[in-house]
Amino acid sequence: MKKYVILCIDANPGVHRELQRDLHRLKAFFEFESATSIAQARTICSGFPGEDRELCLVLSDSLLPDGLAVDYFVELTECESTHDARKMLLTANTNAEELISAVNESRLDFVMAKPWNSEELLATAVDQITTYIISHEPSFIQFCSVLDASRITKAYVDKRISSYTSSVLDFSAESGQQIREKLIQKLYDHFETVPEEDVFRHYSQNHTMTVEGQTNDFLWFVAHGEVIHEKRTPQGTNRIVMREGDGALVGMMSLIGQDKSYFTSYTAGKAGVIKLNKQQLNRVIERDSEFLPLFTNVLMRNLNKRLKQSYETELKLADTLEYLEAAQSKLVESEKMAMLGQLVAGVAHELNNPVSAILRGTEYLKNQVPGLIFExxxxxxxxxxxxxxxxxxxxxxxxxxxxxxxxxxxxxxxxxxxxxxxxxxxxxxxxxxxxxxxxxxxxxxxxxxxxxxxxxxxxxxxxxxxxxxxxxxxxxVKSLKNYSRQDQQELLRVDLHEGLEDTLMIFSNRLKDYEVIRNYGELPKVECYPGEVNQIWTNMISNAIDATDGKGRIIISTKLMESAVGEVVEVTFEDNGPGIPKALQQKIFELNFTTKREGHFGLGIGLAVCQQIVNRHHGRLSVKSETGKFTRFIVELPVETIIE
Amino acid sequence: MEDYIVLCIDDEREILDAVLQDIDSLSSHFILEAAESVAEARELVEEYSLAGKKLALVLCDHLMPEEKGVDYLVELNQNDETRNTRKVLLTGQAGLEQTVDAVNRGGLDYYIAKPWDSESLMQVVIDQLTTYILRNEENLMDYISVLDQERLLNAIHESG
Structure with missing residues (x-):
């Protein structure tokens, strides 16, 4: 083991003895050397490198028989082996100029006046040596009993923490797989020296480790094999969220969160695992200082992996959602177009009679008026x-x-x-x-x-x-204009009766054989997307016409109601058609449910679309029907809509 | 004269006014009648029938409230008294299905689409009435001034 030397230089050997006496406490750990001149000091120090000795502190008188201590200090600083040695000057008459040059040129560490106070000297020497030892001796902790214990302990802790930090955060040093293998190996090593029962286990396929929602007190390190993590869907079925291979950790989430298990996890095939409870895990951490950084690293890697996966899943979901929304809006658009196409044909027919009459009339007038005027x-x-x-x-x-x-x-x-x-x-x-x-x-x-x-x-x-x-x-034309103008996608306050009348007007061609009864109540203007709401009326009226096969009675009623969420407008459409059997009453709102024959309006998604529109307005769409008597659709729309 | 009726059926009064005006030149030889529904037409034809007047031509709309034009044409065609009546649809909105029905079961003679022009309408009416008169009337000379002279004269010439 390397020896650390305290060198004392003074022309007076009496000073040597005094110093040795005052620093007696350090004798067990440090060697003392004394020199009466710079030349002698040089000789002593030159032997150090070969003897595995190192100069840690020089205490020197300022004026020596063969020169100034400061010059020797500079010499020491320039030499590699003594570069960092602490330097103390013991001087009877302090000269400022000399002192400044000592500090500037030789990195003087301390100046002490002669005669010195013994305790002060010891304290200063200990302080200087501590500084040196902490930075030069790797196992400086052993000097704890003779040097500054608090500084040494703190340095020790700092060093340990920094070594943890570097090993935990340094992901790039080794691959995840290597680190996991290392961790597993550590566990094997540990439990070989400190055997505990039931730690190493061999599982067959479908062995359940954690159950979602239940408490869990274990952590499984999967040494080899594959595990499956599942999560329950809102529909009550389980869906596989993730598969993990060698090195996987099971029970990690509940262990960290002190919570119920997040996944149901089970083995995909045969697997070898190390199963630890919290006490066992704590013991491993206490016994093996290298285990915790490794474990932390693996834990963070696992969490990171899961986090990444969940982001990717979210992105994929967002994509899918976008795609579905696009597909759906296309479908809604085609329904609208199919409906519109037939409405346009109906309106064209409806225009035919008045246009014919006007054409015939103007021709007559063209021929007759000149005669009436001039003849x-x-x-x-x-x-x-x-x-x-x-x-x-x-x-x-x-x-x-x-x-x-x-x-x-x-x-x-x-x-x-x-x-x-x-x-x-x-x-x-x-x-x-x-x-x-x-x-x-x-x-x-x-x-x-x-x-x-x-x-x-x-x-x-x-x-x-x-x-x-x-x-x-x-x-x-006015109704048509209103009907199409309101297709703009903006939230407006509108008179629902106007929209109803416009829609009825557009349907007038198909309503020739109908008794249309309007039971309109007093309504405030309602905040909505008028185009969408007209689409509801269009579907409702078209359904009533189709249900009655072109002939019958349609009653449209409106009224204002108070509800828990504020004022609600209720619009009902009742026809005297054959009615809808109870069993079908909920099915009719499903996509692609249709009882209509070819040639009728729409694509058979009308009610599903209406349902969506009503939902978007935070309203309600319901049906009441009695077979052979009537069908009544009830549309409820809040007067003040909260639309996100 | 005035033994034959020309009947126009349409639920729109403006259309009736226009059609009657277009064929007004026939009023000297025919009874021009208008009905606003099939029910009214049926009643009218029965009344005239009692007075010995025959329905020579019907100009009928299809899409009307209650009874439809094509159904009435079928009815006329199944009735002995009106089987020979010339039957013309004047409509903007009879679908293919109804038109086929009118041809096959209603004995439809002509289909005029709305809006029409008066000359074509008149041409069709004269043509149809000439056919009717040739088949049902012995005294063709009386109609020379208002119907198809050429066809009437040919017929007179042939019968010698």
Whole structure:
């Protein structure tokens, strides 16, 4: 073992003795050397490297017979073997200049005045030597009894901690597999020297170690074999979350968390494991200082692996979710398009009649108006009557066809011709007082007068029809515009009745044989996505039409209700169709459930889509039905929607 | 004259007005009638039938509330008195299924799609009425002024 030397240089041997006496306590651990000159000191020190001796402290008088101590100190500092030796100056008359040069040039460590205080000297020497030993002696802990115990202990702890830290954090040094193998090997070694029962176990396939949700007091080190970790799904089935091979740790999560087991873990095949309870684990940690850093390392690696895996799973889930959302929105879009396509066809049909009437009417007017304006009237005296007839036809609703027929019958015998009688009735001159006043006096000229008056009547009629038809077209166009405008994806406050009416208007072509009863209550404006809500109405009405096979009664009711979550609007659609059997009432909300035949509206996902829309609005969609009597769909929407 | 009826059926009053106006030139020789529903048409035809008037031509819409046009055409075709009636659909919305039904069971003679133009409508009506008159009326001369002169004259010439 290396010896540490304390060198004392002073021309006066008496000083040597004094120093040896004062530092007596250090004698058991350190060797003392004395020199009376620099030359002698040089000779002593030059032998150290070959003798496995090392200079740890020099105590020197400042002025020596063959030179200054400071110069010798510089010499020591420049030599490798004595470079770090602590240097103390013992001097009777302290010269500032000399001192500064000693500090600057020779890294002087301490100056002590002569004569010195014994205790102070010892304390200073101990302090200096401690500094040297801590940084130069690897097993400095053995100097604890003679040197500064507290500094040495602290240095020791620091050193240990730093060695732990470096070994725990240094993942790159060895592969995970190597470290796991090392750990397992350590456990084998440990339990060979300190045998404990039942630590080494051999498991067959499907041996359960931990059960999810149950307490666990063990930790398994899997020496060889594969383990499976499972987690329960909300549906109550178990799903494999992870498989791990040699070196796996089981029971880690519950051990760290002091909690119930996170996984159900069992062996995938034959496996050799080391099963420890907490006490056994603690004992291993206490006995083998190298075990804890290894164990910590493996633990962190395992956790890291699981963490990574869970992030990857989350990413995969996010991808899948995105894909599903895209697929679903495509499906919803196609349903909307299928529905829209048929609605458009219906609306086109609905536009056909008024457009036809307007086209025919304008053609008539084009031909007749110039005559009415420019031609010389054949019956100038009838001009005021003509003007009255034009005015009445323009503003009053026409006689019904059956009324006309009835009145034609009454006068056709008098007039002689059905055609003429019909025209007179249309002009409403068949009324006895008028007939007597205007037509009876005409005699032979009756037909000519009616021919003169007729264009005034038709002109008025066509003007009126054009107006009526244009209004109908404009109503349809307005509904269409509302219906499509509200397809914008933004949250608005809307009057639900307007959306219902627009939807009914678009369906008017298919509702010809329906009695549509509206039981509308007073409703506040409702916050919603209007386009989506119209899609609900569209589906509800289309379902009612399909269920009743084109003919029947539809009752639409709305009312405002108070509920636990605030005001709720309830909209119900009731049809008098065959009803839905109890067994099917929940199935109808499933995707792709359909009872409809080809050629009907939609793709058969209408109710599923409605359900989603209603859910998104935090509402409710339910059905009540009695076979053979009615089906009633109930849509509940909160007035104030919380939409995320 | 005025022994034959031309009947137009449509639930929309504006359409009836327009059609009757388009064929108004026939009013000198035919009874032009309008009905706003199949029920009204049925009643009207029965009444005229009692008075000895025959239904020569029906211009019928299909999609109306209650009874549908094609069903009425089928009914007319199954009735001896109206089997010979010329049957024309004037509609924008009879599907393929209904149209096939009208042809096969309703004895449909012509299909006019809405919107129509007055000349074509008139052409069809004259053509159909000429056919009807040729088959059902002996005194063809009376109709020379309003129907298809060429076909009527040919027929008169052939019968000698």
């Amino acid at each position: 010389q009237p054949k019956h100038a005296n009838l001009k005021p009557l003509a003007s009255q007839i034009l005015d009445a036809a323009t503003h009053l609703p026409p006689l019904s066809t059956s009324e006309i027929r009835k009145r034609v019958r009454q006068i056709s015998d008098v007039v002689g011709s059905h055609g003429l009688a019909r025209k007179i009735v249309e002009l409403q001159l068949d009324e006895p007082r008028l007939f007597k006043r205007y037509l009876a006096p005409l005699g032979e000229n009756l037909k000519s007068a009616v021919d003169y008056l007729e264009p005034f009547f038709h002109t008025g009629t066509f003007l009126r029809n054009t107006e009526v038809c244009s209004e109908r077209i404009s109503g349809l």
